[in-house]
Amino acid sequence: MRKKNIWLTLMASIVFIFLIIPLFIVVVTAFGESPSIQFPIKGFSLQWFGEVFKTKSFMRGMKTSLFISIWATVASIIIGVPAAYALARGTVKRRALLKNVFLSPTFVPGIVIGFALFQFLTIKLQMKIITSLFLGHFLISLPYIIRVVGSSLEHFDFSIEEAAWTLGCTKTKSFVKVVLPNISSGIFASFMLAFINSFNNIPVSMFLSGPGVQTLPIALMNHIEYNYDPTVSAMSVMLMLCTILLMWVIEKTLGLATIA
Amino acid sequence: MKLKRNTMLLLLPGTVLLILFLFLPLLSILFPTFFNEAFTIGKYVEFFKDSYNLGILWRTFKISMIVTIICVILGVPTAYFMSLTSKRTRSLLLAVTLFPLLTNSVIRSFAWITILGKNGVLNSFLLSLNIIKEPVGLLYSEFAIIIGTVYLFLPILITTVLGVLDNIDGDLIEAAQTLGANYFKSFTKVILPLCIPGILVGSMLVFTGTLTAYTTPQMLGGNKNMMLATMLYQEASALGNWTNAGVIALIMIVVTLLVMQIFNIIANQFDKRGEDENA
Numbered sequence: 001m002r003k004k005n006i007w008l009t010l011m012a013s014i015v016f017i018f019l020i021i022p023l024f025i026v027v028v029t030a031f032g033e034s035p036s037i038q039f040p041i042k043g044f045s046l047q048w049f050g051e052v053f054k055t056k057s058f059m060r061g062m063k064t065s066l067f068i069s070i071w072a073t074v075a076s077i078i079i080g081v082p083a084a085y086a087l088a089r090g091t092v093k094r095r096a097l098l099k100n101v102f103l104s105p106t107f108v109p110g111i112v113i114g115f116a117l118f119q120f121l122t123i124k125l126q127m128k129i130i131t132s133l134f135l136g137h138f139l140i141s142l143p144y145i146i147r148v149v150g151s152s153l154e155h156f157d158f159s160i161e162e163a164a165w166t167l168g169c170t171k172t173k174s175f176v177k178v179v180l181p182n183i184s185s186g187i188f189a190s191f192m193l194a195f196i197n198s199f200n201n202i203p204v205s206m207f208l209s210g211p212g213v214q215t216l217p218i219a220l221m222n223h224i225e226y227n228y229d230p231t232v233s234a235m236s237v238m239l240m241l242c243t244i245l246l247m248w249v250i251e252k253t254l255g256l257a258t259i260a
Numbered sequence: 261m262k263l264k265r266n267t268m269l270l271l272l273p274g275t276v277l278l279i280l281f282l283f284l285p286l287l288s289i290l291f292p293t294f295f296n297e298a299f300t301i302g303k304y305v306e307f308f309k310d311s312y313n314l315g316i317l318w319r320t321f322k323i324s325m326i327v328t329i330i331c332v333i334l335g336v337p338t339a340y341f342m343s344l345t346s347k348r349t350r351s352l353l354l355a356v357t358l359f360p361l362l363t364n365s366v367i368r369s370f371a372w373i374t375i376l377g378k379n380g381v382l383n384s385f386l387l388s389l390n391i392i393k394e395p396v397g398l399l400y401s402e403f404a405i406i407i408g409t410v411y412l413f414l415p416i417l418i419t420t421v422l423g424v425l426d427n428i429d430g431d432l433i434e435a436a437q438t439l440g441a442n443y444f445k446s447f448t449k450v451i452l453p454l455c456i457p458g459i460l461v462g463s464m465l466v467f468t469g470t471l472t473a474y475t476t477p478q479m480l481g482g483n484k485n486m487m488l489a490t491m492l493y494q495e496a497s498a499l500g501n502w503t504n505a506g507v508i509a510l511i512m513i514v515v516t517l518l519v520m521q522i523f524n525i526i527a528n529q530f531d532k533r534g535e536d537e538n539a
């Protein structure tokens with residue numbers, strides 16, 4: 001029998017309270033009547049949620065963020081899954097080096113990636129900011145695909161694929177019919193992780209903002225700098241609801257432990 | 261032979277994209293830091309001679325160290341507690357841990373502005389209890405950065421250590437307790453040594469994460485408490501000094517890789533020790 005100790009319980013409780021209280025306060029402040037952020041709130045009002053929809057930078061930011069994160073993640077799946085497969089088959093020379101190349105965006109700080117893309121692609125090559133922003137988010141999504149799909153390929157028995165070859169399947173066909181179905185939950189998990197991470201990212205997008213191009217987190221950050229009001233809290237509540245929804249989907253399909 | 265060529269083809273698009281859109285841009289920002297008509301490391305010498313820069317470098321290190329230590333002290337017992345709870349409680353606690361981690365870091369920093377600000381929750385609470393007479397300036401300080409960053413990274417440490425704890429054989433603990441080890445002893449003598457690799461990986465993630473953090477120092481630190489990432493942004497964006505920003509960029513990359521390497525070496529030492537004991 002593993003026993004729990006009173007001090008351990010106490011300490012863990014404090015940690016969980018510490019993790020929850022700040023976000024709880026943000027949620028409460030979204031429902032106040034006063035135009036400044038108060039806690040505890042006076043009165044009850046839903047007007048700040050209406051304000052969110054009237055705040056143009058939030059609406060545009062939401063569109064940009066969804067567009068960038070979805071397409072960057074899709075692109076990283078298209079490029080990353082075949083690469084993870086090739087790395088796992090083990091027939092490649094210098095596998096460790098190549099794997100590190102694919103994981104390299106994790107070794108470079110986000111703000112540096114953003115700065116480098118801004119200076120080289122947008123200033124030197126005159127590419128549109130939105131293109132650089134997309135590429136930046138593609139770069140940070142790729143390692144998630146390589147890691148998560150890579151680890152689900154480690155559990156895959158490649159002799160099944162070889163059996164398909166022997167039975168006359170082409171390489172492509174057996175990949176689609178045999179390998180892909182077996183790693184589909186890994187692909188889904190990596191998609192969710194990469195999407196959430198890209199949607200929440202700030203450092204990479206910091207330099208890659210311009211007229212009409214601004215991700216939601218950046219818009220939120222700029223808004224807080226000049227207007228510290230409950231609209232931010234209301235926007236936060238809506239984003240937290242999306243997070244809960246995503247967590248629920250992950251829990252129902254894969255189990256939350258798979259992304260921990 | 262054909263198989264080899266085919267698998268190489270699968271890696272080609274990604275490799276090309278990484279070279280074009282990561283390595284080339286990186287080279288293009290780093291090149292000017294070494295070349296000013298001829299090869300020179302003058303820019304770096306200049307950087308390290310300036311006491312203002314050294315102050316920021318030191319603050320970044322100091323805060324990363326403090327944050328990592330606090331995360332380990334708070335996170336390891338919490339992960340251990342979670343590993344002892346029933347399956348139901350555990351998945352609830354895991355959700356509580358993951359929720360802040362998946363919430364945008366702007367929102368998480370915003371929460372701490374609400375708590376620590378002059379008219380914030382903490383000040384009004386302390387004022388109402390008459391513990392303080394005037395609001396205390398807690399925001400825009402190293403303290404605010406530390407608490408905000410601990411809040412940012414504590415879930416990562418908890419989940420990493422929890423992952424390792426789950427792989428520990430429950431019989432080992434039972435054996436220790438049967439052999440007379442009390443609760444505390446079985447934790448320090450059996451569990452703690454076994455989860456050191458997990459603690460090291462978690463610490464590495466927290467340490468490098470804090471070293472390169474942008475959002476929290478920007479929102480909670482203010483201009484007086486700059487860290488490497490906020491300094492890079494300021495140099496490039498507000499001052500337009502791209503060469504200096506490049507210098508900071510390389511320093512950040514090198515420091516990140518060094519820290520990862522150091523943690524890897526320590527982790528390998530522990531692995532080896534484990535093998536020796538088994539032999």
